[in-house]
Amino acid sequence: MVNLEKGNARRPHRRALTLGLVAVLVLALAVAGAVMPVPYVSLRPGPTMNTIGANPETDKPLIEITGAQTHPASGHLNFTTVAYTGGPKRPISLFTALRDWLNGERAVVPQETIFPKDETVEEVEEENTFLMEDSQQTSVAAALIQMGQKPTTVSAVQSVEKGLPADGVLRPGDEILAVAGTKADRTSRVTGALKQYKPGQSVELTIRRDGKEQRVSMTLAPAPDDANRAVIGVVLRDRYVFPIDVKISVGDIGGPSAGLMFSLGIYDLLTPGDLTGGKFVAGTGTITPEGQVGAIGGIQQKMLGARKAGATVFLVPAGNCDEAVTAAPDGLRLVKAETLDGAVKALQSLQSGQGAVPGCSAS
Template sequence: MVTHAVEKDNGRRSHRRALTLGLVAVLVLVLAVAGALMPVPYVSLRPGPTMNTIGANPETKKPLIEVEGAQTYPASGHLNFTTVAYTGGPKRPLSLFTALRDWLNDERAVVPQETIFPKNETVEEVEQQNTLQMEDSQQTSVAAALVQTGRKPSTVPAVQSAEKGLPADGVLKPGDEILAVEGTKTDRTTAVTGELKKYKPGQTVELTIRRDGKEQKVSLTTAPAPDDANRAVIGVVLGDRYVFPIDVNISVGDIGGPSAGLMFSLGIYDLLTPGDLTGGKFIAGTGTITVDGKVGAIGGIQQKMIGAKEAGATVFLVPAGNCDEAAAAAPDGLRLVKAETMDGAVKALQNLQSGQGAVPSCSS
């Protein structure tokens, strides 16, 4: 009887032990699942769509770049700008599991959330900035293309914003162009600020502005600057706007950011000049652009190259500042051409087509 009791007690202990281990296993599993689903402050970058700047917008079926007021020439092949898409962000954060999965994916890059969404900025503010950067990039691209064809655009200072509580608030609007200060013509922001330096706080100044294509005059009483009571201000943030001899419309939908500048410029240049810049090849690329044609580095070069290769590109234009990174991660079969300037990119493509002359490479 004693032996039987001991065996019975051991059986109960074994049962409790098994039950305990089972509960622990379930708890570990629950914690593992919860941990995997836990949001992390990272963003996953992946190849985004590419669009042919000398072709049609795939959504609207209309030319991506339309030019009015100048003769244009037919263009063949592709001059695609490239983009980077992302998953994650403050509104839809990545889970730990997704971050780890994408970290193991060669086509993706997992980066800190602040890379795209800086602290103290809302998602809406970031998206608005991206939209403005795209708009500025398009304007600068037109200017750079015109400079490359020998037609330098003029400029006019335009209101970007009016500061609350200062004289321009409620009087001047974003987009207003300031043509003159007290009859003195102003073609740049520096010209406006130079004229305003002649005034003391409390004096009235008359501005000639153009709003929605119509000229009008407005009078403002200057106020003391917040940081210097002796300096007169009207309370506007100005930026130079280009005035083009032709109308160029670029339609890319809701894509934002400045990194398509080089490819926009090349597309516009190709349409405005005789001949074929691509030679029928599928060329893609990236890079910011300045009016004088300098090409700037960008982010997400690896994802952009992958997106270009998947779309069919055989040649990729790389900003000089991204060359080392691009050479280390270039997909097989994609020729990298280094682009330091707009003029250099044009000549490289012409040489690539003719088979003569230098074609700078990121691997050299």
């Protein structure tokens, strides 16, 4: 015969022991989740700044133009950014990743999305700084071309490789104007001229350094990866020579995605009239000198940041339209931007109430 009373007496003890073990396990998992690093990055809306207004950190115009007449502009033409938490140096915890994954304003993405495995954090930051500087140069070129003023180009030294002929002869920032007396106004022409030389031959370059022209000579060396190819040991990139001076101050913000909004801001300041009609317009997109607008990352966080700041119109690169339509916050009108010219015309149509305004639609 089974003693039911004795069995029932043991159950509360076993139940308490089980609950205690579960509580310990839950606590252990909670502690582990709070401290366990995971290879993910959490994205959130970042700062947004008015390209035709002042930098809030310095209270000075975000875009300063000298050498040309400028015109007052009202409203906003804000560029948008994405901020992040995490990374190789300060990884987020499993708990943070799960919390942010459930947050509708954030996106949790693999760490490699921001920090490729073959690059250090410092290299990524340097690249983003370079992309921002290059974007600013390109945006000035795009704005001037939109106005019918095509800027000239020059091939500039970006870096010099140690131990090769240019080491100690050329410096970053030097502009190469000619190779052996033949004009070379862009990188492709400089490299094309140097291809005619063999290792051991000498070449004379005409350069401009600190605004002064000078001639330098060097003997070409064999390339590290091809003994038959002659090199001087520099990395070159095209630089624009503008008839005006444009200074864009954004602090330590990096990346190329503000190009479209920089171009619109410059264009608005250099042309009579008011491009926004007093509206709060924000947007994003890379820009080429010819005015082509390129897709970017983090469109959802950028739209949310813009709407929180007060934007009612958002310029979306055509390549981001599908994603933008499904994630746009209430009260934000999406305008598709394929080119700088198209964006200018769309804003003019919004202001006048006449003409087509291309919107984003899901494909």
